[in-house]
Amino acid sequence: MTFHTLNELIADGVRGRYVLVRSDLNVPLDGSTVTDDGRIKASLPVLAKLTDAGARVLVTAHLGRPKGAPEDKYSLKPAATRLAELAGFKVTLAGDTVGESAKELSSALQDGEVLVLENVRFDARETSKDDAERGAFADELVALTGDNGAFVDDAFGAVHRKHASVYDVATRLPSYQGDLVRTEVEVLRKLTTDTQRPYVVVLGGSKVSDKLAVIDNLIGKADTILVGGGMLFTFLAAAGHKVAGSLLEEDQIPVVQEYLKRAADAGTEFVVPTDVVVASKFAADAEHETVAADAIESSSFGVQGIGLDIGPDSAAAFAERIKGAKTVFWNGPMGVFEFAAFAGGTRAIAQALTETDAFTVVGGGDSAAAVRTLGFADDQFGHISTGGGASLEYLEGKELPGLSVLDR
Ligand SMILES: Nc1ncnc2c1ncn2[C@@H]1O[C@H](COP(=O)(O)OP(=O)(O)O)[C@@H](O)[C@H]1O
Numbered sequence: 001m002t003f004h005t006l007n008e009l010i011a012d013g014v015r016g017r018y019v020l021v022r023s024d025l026n027v028p029l030d031g032s033t034v035t036d037d038g039r040i041k042a043s044l045p046v047l048a049k050l051t052d053a054g055a056r057v058l059v060t061a062h063l064g065r066p067k068g069a070p071e072d073k074y075s076l077k078p079a080a081t082r083l084a085e086l087a088g089f090k091v092t093l094a095g096d097t098v099g100e101s102a103k104e105l106s107s108a109l110q111d112g113e114v115l116v117l118e119n120v121r122f123d124a125r126e127t128s129k130d131d132a133e134r135g136a137f138a139d140e141l142v143a144l145t146g147d148n149g150a151f152v153d154d155a156f157g158a159v160h161r162k163h164a165s166v167y168d169v170a171t172r173l174p175s176y177q178g179d180l181v182r183t184e185v186e187v188l189r190k191l192t193t194d195t196q197r198p199y200v201v202v203l204g205g206s207k208v209s210d211k212l213a214v215i216d217n218l219i220g221k222a223d224t225i226l227v228g229g230g231m232l233f234t235f236l237a238a239a240g241h242k243v244a245g246s247l248l249e250e251d252q253i254p255v256v257q258e259y260l261k262r263a264a265d266a267g268t269e270f271v272v273p274t275d276v277v278v279a280s281k282f283a284a285d286a287e288h289e290t291v292a293a294d295a296i297e298s299s300s301f302g303v304q305g306i307g308l309d310i311g312p313d314s315a316a317a318f319a320e321r322i323k324g325a326k327t328v329f330w331n332g333p334m335g336v337f338e339f340a341a342f343a344g345g346t347r348a349i350a351q352a353l354t355e356t357d358a359f360t361v362v363g364g365g366d367s368a369a370a371v372r373t374l375g376f377a378d379d380q381f382g383h384i385s386t387g388g389g390a391s392l393e394y395l396e397g398k399e400l401p402g403l404s405v406l407d408r
């Protein structure tokens with residue numbers, strides 16, 4: 001695939017032109033405080049280049065997974081406020097995405113200024129499976145750019161989504177690849193074309209069905225898959241164990257059973273935790289204890305117990321595999337690292353990544369946030385990617401709609 005680059009757009013001249021930029025500003029929040037601004041910082045260079053060149057920049061982005069209607073807790077306000085603090089240019093947030101506020105503020109935008117449109121997922125058409133619905137929303141976004149607009153996709157973390165602001169706008173405007181997307185793809189391409197073995201993939205997090213889908217194509221590609229985070233309970237259930245109140249995708253149990261069968265023939269080893277930290281409730285101050293992974297319901301909390309982290313034996317077994325690897329890709333925290341009592345597994349994996357000789361990539365908004373909030377520095381890892389699901393889909397060789405639509 002070849003792409004038109006941001007530099008080409010700037011060379012064409014952007015002064016006074018409206019440039020629609022898709023950024024990934026999906027940052028973790030604690031109330032209205034941004035707890036990790038990595039994705040905002042990663043989005044800055046493209047916005048700075050465009051504003052320096054005199055463009056009128058309209059930023060589209062999502063935050064979380066609202067249900068297609070405005071909800072205060074999913075407003076981009078905290079992200080836009082942080083962007084304004086870091087930026088050397090003027091940043092305003094519209095009160096809506098394509099409504100009166102967006103129209104009014106975009107028409108008043110001056111050269112070198114940025115207007116962030118409210119969360120694109122406040123409109124159900126953004127994520128619709130219906131091409132016409134998404135197209136109609138894309139038309140409204142594009143209309144804000146006047147008659148000489150351009151589109152830059154810089155949201156690496158969302159290139160695996162066939163959504164209006166990622167995919168459909170690119171079919172309607174001259175479109176360019178942002179620098180963040182370009183550099184992320186360059187690193188991942190190296191990883192797929194020259195994979196040093198053993199290749200260990202560590203999976204966790206809470207987007208269980210997304211990640212289970214990705215495993216399908218990693219079987220046969222990865223030598224070892226370490227299973228932590230929310231998805232581990234579906235693996236335990238697939239082995240016939242009870243998981244009490246833990247996160248479980250019951251309908252995925254047969255899928256996991258099929259993976260386990262296929263993996264044995266394909267030479268991929270799954271390592272599933274042997275111990276789990278079980279909590280009395282989902283809270284920072286919950287009572288908790290470590291139990292064998294096949295005895296979750298026998299904890300003091302019985303059927304109410306919730307598995308919120310991998311246990312120390314599992315963390316040690318995972319660390320051993322990581323230390324013997326030549327390539328490690330990690331997406332998804334091992335537990336609810338936001339609560340100190342359940343951060344042990346994630347910390348142990350991060351520590352092992354800093355101690356291995358392997359080339360290490362950490363991908364995902366929350367995974368990147370986890371390593372930083374646990375006190376690790378970016379330069380202790382080979383690469384920290386802004387995309388988790390996007391990186392995984394790239395690594396499994398899937399076509400990414402947000403990239404292929406930009407292919408010239
Ligand atoms: N056992 C678990 N139960 C519930 N949530 C979990 C569990 N383990 C990890 N998580 C949560 O997963 C979230 C991150 O998941 P995800 O979005 O998939 O990762 P990333 O953003 O790195 O791709 C974190 O907020 C963490 O609290």
Ligand SMILES: O=C(OP(=O)(O)O)[C@H](O)COP(=O)(O)O
Nearest residue numbers: 026157158364365387388389390
């Ligand atoms: O946070 C993101 O992905 P990630 O958790 O895989 O890193 C991206 O912003 C995409 O979000 P989505 O998975 O809700 O489409």
